[in-house]
Amino acid sequence: MTDVEQREAARQFVNKWNNRGSEEEDARSYWLDFLGNVMGITHPTDYINFEKKVVVDGNTKKIDAYIPATKVLIEQKSLGIGLDKKLHNSGGIELTPYEQAKRYNDNLPYEEKARWIIISNFAEIWVYDMNVQVPKPNKIMLVELQGKYPMLDFIVKKEVKQLSHEMEISLKAGDIVGLLYTAFMKQYKNPENPETLKSLNVLCVRLVFCLYAEDAGIFGRRNMFHDYLANYDTHHLRNALIDLFKVLDQRVEDRDPYLIPELAEFPYVNGGLFANENIEIPMFTDEIRELILVKASEEFDWSAISPTIFGAVFESTLNPETRRTGGMHYTSIENIHKVIDPLFLDELKKELDEIKENTVIKTRVKLLKDYQDKLSSLKFLDPAAGSGNFLTETYISIRRLENEVIRTLQSGQMMIGEAVNPIKVSISQFYGIEINDFAVTVAKTALWIAESQMMKETENIMLINLDFLPLKTNANIVEANALRIDWNDVIPAEELNYIMGNPPFVGYSMQNENQKADILSIYVDEKGKPYKTAGKIDYVSAWYFKASKYIENTDVSIAFVSTNSITQGEQVASVWGPLYERFNIHINFAYRTFIWDSEANLKAHVHCVIIGFGTNNDRVEKKIFTNDSIKIVSEINPYLIEAPTIFVKSIPKPLCNVPKMTTGNRPADGGHLIIEAEDYESFIEKEPNAVKYIKKLTGAAEYINNRDRYCLWLVGADPAELHKMPEIMKRIELCREDRLNGAQDRQQLADTPTLFRETKNPLTYIIMPLTSSENRRYIPLGFLNGDIIPTNSAAIIPDAGIYEFGVLTSNVHMAWTRVVCGRLKSDYRYSKDIVYNNFPWPEPSDEQKRKIEQTAQGILDARKLYPNSSLADLYDPLLMPAELRKAHTENDRAVMKAYGFDIKLSEADCVAKLMKMYQKLVGKQK
Known part of the structure; x- marks a missing residue:
């Protein structure tokens, strides 16, 4: 099968199995359909074994499906069954589907033990790589399958060693950016000059956009950027690139009518990415020419990178020392969802599921359209945006919900007579504040890439072509110190719905003079005087205070990732006391201490908590997440336990009549x-x-x-x-x-x-x-x-x-x-x-x-x-x-x-x- 044929087969598979699936009645058909039509297996019934027997504790059990050739074990559940929920099994024990599958696997003969375990409920496919020390699920939604089917190549290919296609190519993309960055750096006459470094950052971002645009078909045809540059030798390549950047920022009607055809065929990009014609671009070398034309273009396909992962990897081209002192840490997609899912995404998904279950067609259509309007009205702020990880992943998640609305309406032929472009959600709904100029540019570019990819998913649903260029929307990401500007100047609090992110991790003993000054300017009482303990709290605390003050008298909900120290010891009273007393905030959900990892090669291992809070205490459920468990509670205090809100303060002698320590x-x-x-x-x-x-x-x-x-x-x-x-x-x-x-x-x-x-x-x-x-x-x-x-x-x-x-x-x-x-x-x-x-x-x-x-x-x-x-x-x-x-x-x-x-x-x-x-x-x- 060609890639085009396989992608179309995946689309048809998604449409066929969307919103259906019974474990007993449909499991065989589902996997035979997938193996035969999507993965191209000629005789799928000979390839997969159903109800393979295994003896567990003396009792014979049946594995739903097992593929001997690639050692894949499949545990299938019906649609609507939560894949993270414990279910009653024979023997009186409760196991999650993965625990059930692992139990079967543990009892297989050594030569038959699974290399991969898949659990599915038709709407989701979770994959566990059993070669890693602690297998964690890599989750694929059915509606994402058209773009993510390569992640399931291991089902038919023994040689597949790495699961995440997106992650793999995004990390490779980061390596390429690093090579380009280093090679260009050597060519600058004054590489230490801050303005030179800004130019280098912009140059790298522009090159990445062009490489992505030609592979994703945004420019009009593949290899367009490559073919243009290939016409020039090393000596003339610099001027050729300058000419191209100028053209990309010009409307077609404003261009020189005598432009050479190779330049004239490029579209107008807009969005400000190519607006500055004064950036410093050094002379090229043969090494740089080879990097761009061969390694970055001919040998690499940029179209499938994950903008969420890549944004963080791209940012890793910054000096590691700068990254450390700035407190920046990379964020995995899994960890981003620990923030945004309980903050808003779980509720939005639940609302859509309830709408889709409405059996009255006319009512369902109206509810779907109202729901889409709601999605397009939501506004999000990340006041420590970094490379845009949270904003990008949130945009992708909201657009996927919108695409599900479009798919549902389309399947009932309910969009006849409506506008050609059904997309209403825009990246202009996403706001950010970031102090680093390069990170701001990367964040905007990541959002543009995400917009392009999600538009492609919409095209596949609608079977239409949509125009991505010129860029019509712009992410509102401001370059500034978030602790020194008024967030209302970025977006008025009354217009906002959600705030999320992971502000810098800098302990109070590690703060530089500017950071200490930031804290003291934020943590002030009603009279404007710094609290006595303001000098002994972590830097992230300033975002909690500023956010709490910003959302006063609104329904805005917030979730931040933080170092766990603000929920322990003396800092608890110092950080949280003013927030409760001044702003009447409440904690709505919390992840207790866990290790915060990233997708970048230089992973940042930090012990973190996630805290969702706001001034509105009317949430239906408050949740505490500990490892893989969730507990519904009535109250969460700043120590992240279900207990009254109490601050244990430092005192010089025991409260009780006991010997002194x-x-x-x-x-x-x-x-x-x-x-x-x-x-x-x-x-x-x-x-x-x-x-x-x-x-x-x-x-x-x-x-x-x-x-x-x-x-x-x-x-x-x-x-x-x-x-x-x-x-x-x-x-x-x-x-x-x-x-x-x-x-x-x-x-x-x-x-x-x-x-x-x-x-x-x-x-x-x-x-x-x-x-x-x-x-x-x-x-x-x-x-x-x-x-x-x-x-x-x-x-x-x-x-x-x-x-x-x-x-x-x-x-x-x-x-x-x-x-x-x-x-x-x-x-x-x-x-x-x-x-x-x-x-x-x-x-x-x-x-x-x-x-x-x-x-x-x-x-x-x-x-x-x-x-x-x-x-x-x-x-x-x-x-x-x-x-x-x-x-x-x-x-x-x-x-x-x-x-x-x-x-x-x-x-x-x-x-x-x-x-x-x-x-x-x-x-x-x-």
Whole structure:
């Protein structure tokens, strides 16, 4: 089959199977039709096996379909069955369609195990690549199949190794842009000049548009751009390109009537892309000519790139250092949909499905037309637009809904007598603000490409040709600092419907002076004064504040991607307090912490949350997304749990009557009072009398990993004795010099160079590591004595007992910690002022307290059974000994009972109850 024939076959397949499909009645016909007519298999009945038998737990099951040649396993469901929903299976268990398919696959003989798993409900096809460590679905909607059928080549081709056709070619396109960028950069006389770099950016964008336009048929015929440039040798190529750019920006009636035919045949583009004739274009080289004519044109087809992915990849031609300091991070299509689906797309899809189910034709037609008008009236803003990923993917998603309306109307022949061009949705509905000039240009170009591709889908539905050029619409993307301009100047808030995006990820300690100034100019009270904590919040917070203020008294809904730190620790009160108090915002949905990845080669791994919010609290359902689960809740607080909106603020002492926690000792010695394990023997050999002044030193890492470290503990040391020990004296002098060369507060310590900055050495204490891996269910805390000096990477509770240990190591305290503590990336960052001092302790009976002491001792006893294992080993989720796990479970139950909690209470519900207890405790303090 030719590409044209296959594309037409895919179109016919879509029309035939749109809005129909029963698992029992139609599964065979669906896949035989697809294999035979779309994929070109001559005898499809010989190619695919239906109801292949497999034995699961002693019972014979039947796989819906299996293709032996390419090892593809298919699990088919009926139309309307959610592919992410758990369904009741035999044996009384509930599984998603993928889990059901994987269960079958796990029980196949090794040589028959599936390389690919497909699950489908006729309207959607989800593909899992079983060669990756954690298979995730690559989703294809039936209505997209005409453009995406190459993504299913693996069904008939054994050699297919990569699933996403769009992703693959988009990444290759980015590589080509990078080569062009580098080659041109070498030709500029002053490549460091900012104006030169702007010219280079514009030049690359124009070339990409031309390459795409000739492959997509926008210019009129394929290879038009290539053939024009091929007429010129390297020396004359620069002038030829300048002439072409000028022509592309001229209306046909305004052109020189004596233009050469090769130029005259190019259409007028419009849109401002070619408007600036003063950009600096350097001389070409043979390398550049070869790159454009061969690698970028002859060897590569630009027509199928994903504008959403490519926008981000294109932006990667920027200097990586600039990208890092600007806080920009690339966004995968999957992650974009985590934002836009619950914000508006799920509701729009549901509304369309309900309209299509209306059986009264006249009513359905009216509802469809009204719905299309609604789509064309919606307006979207991304105030940190970057390369336009969110705007582009949103435009594509809205246009696909519109195309489904057009398809439904067309299938009933309901468009007779209407305008030739049925498209009403326009990229002029999409607004953006972006500080980087190159990103602005890329974003506009990505939207133009998306517009072209979606118009092609409409043409395939209508069987008509539509004119893409000259560009009639323009994305309203403004080059500006979003924190310094009035968003109403971009689009008045009352005209807007949705705001979305992922503002820059810059922690407060990493902000440059301009970014700090931005924050302080935004986070101000009613009198215009910066909030006291404005200097200690992440940069992304400014977008939350500005957006909340902007949408006051409107129904605009917002969803932002953010670093998870704004939902943890001290930042929660600092960031969210003003938003709730000043603007009465409400959180409508939230994705709890996950890793935010991109489609670019240099992936940005960032621990993120997604928060949907607004001032309108009338949403039908509030949702919390955790991993792959969704929970419908009544309320979401800024810690992203179902609990009252409470801000846990830093306080200097515990709310409850419990022993005080303090931090360990900061050496502040430049390392000179510390003796590392590898230096210990040689030091003692040189200074044997120093043994009496040496103690073990421990912090979070040393304690958890059982590492030896030592220090000179010279509290109360006899000066006369110290004078007799030259090795100690040498270290004391180095400590003094280090302190003298430090900051002013450190210089004051130079008067006591024999001592740590603090000298806490209690006889016994509980040690609490301040940082610990998120993979551990329990932070490994424990008891130490005065022979071991704690550093400030741990907190200590002097003279605490076994009861305190039992409560603090329980799942109740750990649940509280996981919610309110700060994070270092995703690891726990414990805080005495936030976590410990605010923790609501139980009020146990004497019997309950004795039980906790008993179960706490059981934990310590279980640890002793493994003397050669570190706490890191013992608390590894995969290696935790059964005795220790059982001891913790018994302790958890004892503590839960002391609180009066049901032992089956979920962690989220447990924290919600603790929040209410905290609220009462704070009330009593006032």
